[in-house]
Amino acid sequence: MxxxxxxxxxxxxxxxxxxxxxxxxxxxxxxxxxxxxxxxxxxxxxxxxxxxxxxxxxxxxxxxxxxxxxxxxxxxxxxxxxxxxxxxxxxxxxxxxxxxxxxxxxxxxxxxxxxxxxxxxxxxxxxxxxxxxxxxxxxxxxxxxxxxxxxxxxxxxxxxxxxxxxxxxxxxxxxxxxxxxxxxxxxxxxxxxxxxxxxxxxxxxxxxxxxxxxxxxxxxxxxxxxxxxxxxxxxxxxxxxxxxxxxxxxxxxxxxVGESTLEYSGKDFDSNVITEFMNPRHKLVRVSPEFIENGSNLDELINFMELNDFSFCPVVEKVDGIERFVKFLDHKGNSFFSKENDWMDSKTPILFGILYTVLSKRLVIPIVDNETKEFHGILSLFDIVKNVKRFARMIVDASIDSNENKAIQHCAELISGLNELQGVAIENRYHIRGENPDVFNKILTPLGKLILNKDIAHLVIQEEVIPIELEFWIDTISNDFFQVNDKCKSIELLSEINEKCDFSTFVQRNQDGSFTKVKFDSSEETMKTIPENSGPRELIDSIKNGMWPVYANIESKNQIKIISTDELFSYHSLSGLVPELEKIDEDEKIRLLNRLLLKSSLKNPMFDSVDFDDVIRILK
CATH class of the missing domain: 2.60.120.10 (Jelly Rolls)
Incomplete structure (x- = not known):
């Protein structure tokens, strides 16, 4: 646009x-x-x-x-x-x-x-x-x-x-x-x-x-x-x-334009910040347009969204092997962001990402390739504010390099505004559109001074995102797990999610406090979990005893979370697992482990089913 x-x-x-x-x-x-x-x-x-x-x-x-x-x-x-x-x-x-x-x-x-x-x-x-x-x-x-x-x-x-x-x-x-x-x-x-x-x-x-x-x-x-x-x-x-x-x-x-000049036209932006900050599509539940044409399917999807506290669900379709964005559905079944004018390319400078996200009624923007229309993920207010510390130093460094008067002051004001917005957003569960205008203006006023800064437009982030350490190690390394109940666990819904997103297993919370593992084909079995105070030794033992992936009962938060290949080879997980992994001594197991460790060191590693099975081979 x-x-x-x-x-x-x-x-x-x-x-x-x-x-x-x-x-x-x-x-x-x-x-x-x-x-x-x-x-x-x-x-x-x-x-x-x-x-x-x-x-x-x-x-x-x-x-x-x-x-x-x-x-x-x-x-x-x-x-x-x-x-x-x-x-x-x-x-x-x-x-x-x-x-x-x-x-x-x-x-x-x-x-x-x-x-x-x-x-x-x-x-x-x-x-x-x-x-x-x-x-x-x-x-x-x-x-x-x-x-x-x-x-x-x-x-x-x-x-x-x-x-x-x-x-x-x-x-x-x-x-x-x-x-x-x-x-x-x-x-x-x-x-x-x-x-x-x-x-x-x-x-x-x-x-x-x-x-x-x-x-x-x-x-x-x-x-x-x-x-x-x-x-x-x-x-x-x-x-x-x-x-x-x-x-x-x-x-x-x-x-x-103030102190800025016309020496840079704004074409050919080369920034990776949106890609780094966004929630990538492989972590999102997505469905096809054909699936929601059926009223029963749509009702079930809405129940699934409400149960898992989703604000929206992307609707996508495959065209010539590319997953293209169609629209979002909200938790009431309403469609939005169906026009290309509402989308944003992943190479857009982060200051425009902040601007357009703040302007969005839903405080979220779909990230779509301008040329191919391939859906890459979403950028939300949550994604921006949780990354404030990650890009604060780099945006200040870029301002210093630009030699523009008062750029440092404007950056400090922008970062301060984002930090304040983060507190308000968390307190209100991100339902703050139309409220707290002064908080938003504390971001937009300095942003208006910085938006023409070509050094920030080309900002490239090198640092990896490191999750915040929580009270329990297991809670820190594990990930959220999608829930189902009797209103949203048909084979049609779960098969659709499995086909589009490769999520094959779900959890159902029972009235007696126990949990049932529900597979995408609607088959069920009793779910075994490890407690939230489990350490590296207990995690390794549970895998050796046949629990893979591992499910953790975070009782203090009333949550069930999952530890699969991505989580097992994450930063905080490996930091705790080093003493246990050093005990592996068979050559073939060491070779497989080294391959997974090397893959985990890559930026945004994508683990597959072979990697998943190799974990069993290493620890059996």
């Missing part, structure tokens, strides 16, 4: 989100932050195409002389409600008249700085009076009533209190500076405020904003106290000339 297509896709997503909600809220700030990231990339990679998109048919470019120039980039003319996207270039950001707005809006500053000052009218005993006006067609008209008793006082508002009209009382010295480091700022339509420029090296203040297009019955309110100046009339906006458009776009382009 091209970058302009991606921007338009995000606008559609934002529009749908706004229409689905009863109100325009701070949560929508995540979408604006992401939109700015996409605009930065477009301004860097293909500025001419972006300019054409800014001025395409249906958009409006206007000028209020000596005050503001604006690109009106999106509004749905066929629907009076929905998203409205604009870019404002303030030649003079001074707004001394205390006023509110007809609509709530969310804004981001991409250049310059100014100060927001918020106010409210409090009651008073000294006979103070505040004048009220409405602005209608550019003129100030006395409101009804034109005056009210009271006094104007300073208050502060925050994104966290987006629905609070009163604010918190503060002194006259209170300052709230709005600049590119702040991130998205939510402004409630009822918050009375003024704006004052903060002088920087930039010649203009440039902001990107979204608001809900739905018209309100309320009129814009202006208030004036005894010491306030008279209101100044503004000239009506006029259509921008071609020369003005050229100048406006160049200012916006420079603000978006």
């Amino acid at each position: 091209g970058i302009i297509d991606r921007i338009e896709e995000e606008i559609v997503r934002l529009n749908e989100q706004i229409l689905d909600g009863s109100s325009f809220e701070n949560r929508d700030s995540v979408n604006l932050n992401a939109m700015v990231c996409l605009l930065r990339y477009a301004a860097w990679k293909d500025p001419q195409r972006l300019k054409e998109w800014f001025t395409r048919e249906g958009t409006e470019t206007s000028v209020n002389p000596n005050v503001v120039k604006r690109f009106s980039l999106y509004e749905n003319e066929r629907n009076p409600d929905g998203a409205q996207l604009r870019i404002h270039i303030f030649d003079d950001a001074e707004e001394t008249a205390k006023h509110d707005h007809q609509r709530d809006f969310i804004t981001m500053c991409i250049q310059g700085a100014y100060e927001y000052r918020y106010y409210r009218v409090d009651s008073c005993d000294d006979g103070g009076v505040v004048q009220y006006f409405n602005r209608i067609d550019g003129e100030f008209v006395k409101a009804n009533p034109p005056t009210k008793p009271g006094k104007i006082v300073r208050v502060k508002h925050t994104n966290e209190t987006w629905d609070d009209d009163n604010g918190e009382r503060v002194g006259e010295e209170h300052e709230m500076v709005f600049d590119p480091s702040v991130g998205p700022l939510y402004v409630n339509s009822n918050w009375i405020h003024t704006v004052s420029p903060k002088y920087t090296e930039a010649d203009s203040v440039i902001t990107v904003l979204i608001r809900r297009q739905k018209k309100k019955d309320k009129k814009t309110i202006f208030i004036r106290g005894p010491n306030d100046k008279e209101f100044e009339e503004e000239e009506a906006p006029i259509e921008a000339t071609s020369a003005q458009i050229d100048d406006m776009f160049e200012k916006v382009r420079r603000a978006l």
